[in-house]
Amino acid sequence: xxxxxxxxxxxxxxxxxxxxxxxxxxxxxxxxxxxxxxxxxxxxxxxxxxxxxxxxxxxxxxxxxxxxxxxxxxxxxxxxxxxxxxxxxxxxxxxxxxxxxxxxxxxxxxxxxxxxxxxxxxxxxxxxxxxxxxxxxxxxxxxxxxxxxxxxxxxxxxxxxxxxxxxxxxxxxxxxxxxxxxxxxxxxxxxxxxxxxxxxxxxxxxxxxxxxxxxxxxxxxxxxxxxxxxxxxxxxxxxxxxxxxxxxxxxxxxxxxxxxxxxxxxxxxxxxxxxxxxxxxxxxxxxxxxxxxxxxxxxxxxxxxxxxxxxxxxxxxxxxxxxxxxxxxxxxxxxxxxxxxxxxxxxxxxxxxxxxxxxxxxxxxxxxxxxxxxxxxxxxxxxxxxxxxxxxxxxxxx
Numbered sequence: 233x234x235x236x237x238x239x240x241x242x243x244x245x246x247x248x249x250x251x252x253x254x255x256x257x258x259x260x261x262x263x264x265x266x267x268x269x270x271x272x273x274x275x276x277x278x279x280x281x282x283x284x285x286x287x288x289x290x291x292x293x294x295x296x297x298x299x300x301x302x303x304x305x306x307x308x309x310x311x312x313x314x315x316x317x318x319x320x321x322x323x324x325x326x327x328x329x330x331x332x333x334x335x336x337x338x339x340x341x342x343x344x345x346x347x348x349x350x351x352x353x354x355x356x357x358x359x360x361x362x363x364x365x366x367x368x369x370x371x372x373x374x375x376x377x378x379x380x381x382x383x384x385x386x387x388x389x390x391x392x393x394x395x396x397x398x399x400x401x402x403x404x405x406x407x408x409x410x411x412x413x414x415x416x417x418x419x420x421x422x423x424x425x426x427x428x429x430x431x432x433x434x435x436x437x438x439x440x441x442x443x444x445x446x447x448x449x450x451x452x453x454x455x456x457x458x459x460x461x462x463x464x465x466x467x468x469x470x471x472x473x474x475x476x477x478x479x480x481x482x483x484x485x486x487x488x489x490x491x492x493x494x495x496x497x498x499x500x501x502x503x504x505x506x507x508x509x510x511x512x513x514x515x516x517x518x519x520x521x522x523x524x525x526x527x528x529x530x531x532x533x534x535x536x537x538x539x540x541x542x543x544x545x546x547x548x549x550x551x552x553x554x555x556x557x558x559x560x561x562x563x564x565x566x567x568x569x570x571x572x573x574x575x576x577x578x579x580x581x582x583x584x585x586x587x588x589x590x591x592x593x594x595x596x597x598x599x600x601x602x603x604x605x606x607x608x609x610x611x612x613x614x615x616x617x618x619x620x621x622x623x624x625x626x627x628x629x630x
Contacts, residue, residue: 261341292315422457428447485510488508488527491528492506499535504542506544507544507545509546510546516555516627533621537564546558546559557623557625559621565618566619603625608623610624
């Protein structure tokens with residue numbers, strides 16, 4: 233993770249002080265605006281509208297009395313009095329307009345002030361987050377107490393990113409090691425194929441029995457070479473192809489019977505047999521091709537790691553919401569620390585690659601991803617020299 237150059241974020245005390253200064257500045261600004269409005273109003277009435285204002289005021293709010301109470305004309309000059317009902321009405325209107333204008337000004341200023349403060353807060357938090365993510369400094373030393381919730385969330389996010397980055401590094405290292413092993417292993421069967429074919433080419437009069445044995449060995453080595461090459465393709469497909477599923481109704485019993493028949497040559501070679509205990513009307517809803525790949529991968533592992541002459545049991549259990557398919561084989565108990573890793577990419581039980589069992593370590597990882605896309609789960613239990621894989625699938629589309 234690259235470090236970016238950033239300016240030092242505000243500490244807790246700096247943020248509080250700046251907040252107080254901003255509040256004081258806002259109050260002073262509002263007061264100044266009000267004073268300016270008062271002066272502007274005074275200037276407008278006293279200077280610009282002096283004549284017209286006086287005429288308007290006399291006409292609407294002054295009462296001229298030309299006769300006294302007896303009905304006789306006033307001797308000196310007509311008496312002028314304020315029209316108090318209209319004056320009170322004017323004052324009420326002025327008050328309403330003033331209060332409305334004041335509220336509008338306060339709301340406008342508060343809106344722009346809050347937006348400005350929010351922007352500054354976001355900038356400060358952004359700097360804190362950037363510093364926290366790019367350094368090893370503890371969150372408590374970067375985020376003030378006011379940002380405790382953000383501090384906790386960022387700590388969790390950073391930990392998750394670090395775990396994800398570590399997993400990627402481990403997967404990359406495992407993939408690179410596996411490719412190195414495969415490249416090395418390719419040489420052995422290829423050398424054997426070339427060697428035996430050279431012997432057959434150099435000795436055309438070789439006895440039939442010996443020739444047959446050499447041909448058989450060459451064929452075995454060629455098959456092993458093909459298997460290793462397929463592992464390379466499997467690695468490439470897994471990293472470049474996103475798995476997509478298309479669900480349909482599947483006859484599970486027929487699928488498992490068909491797979492059992494397909495595995496017959498491999499079962500005969502290892503001296504194993506499959507005991508199928510599944511009802512004929514068992515139905516599942518899923519992608520037939522992808523689920524066949526899952527069951528194929530599990531059965532391959534069961535045969536590869538079973539004791540010779542032992543049986544492999546397949547059975548199902550069903551309730552109202554899901555169906556569980558079990559695969560049990562008898563072989564070496566898988567240690568608990570390895571059992572937790574068998575669904576990880578590029579993990580192989582035979583790490584030394586001393587045997588021909590196992591593949592690229594992708595079979596069970598792909599199986600788990602396919603089952604997860606179906607809304608199900610896959611688990612494994614190993615004890616007392618028995619290993620059981622359980623595939624759970626929902627009965628209905630989710």
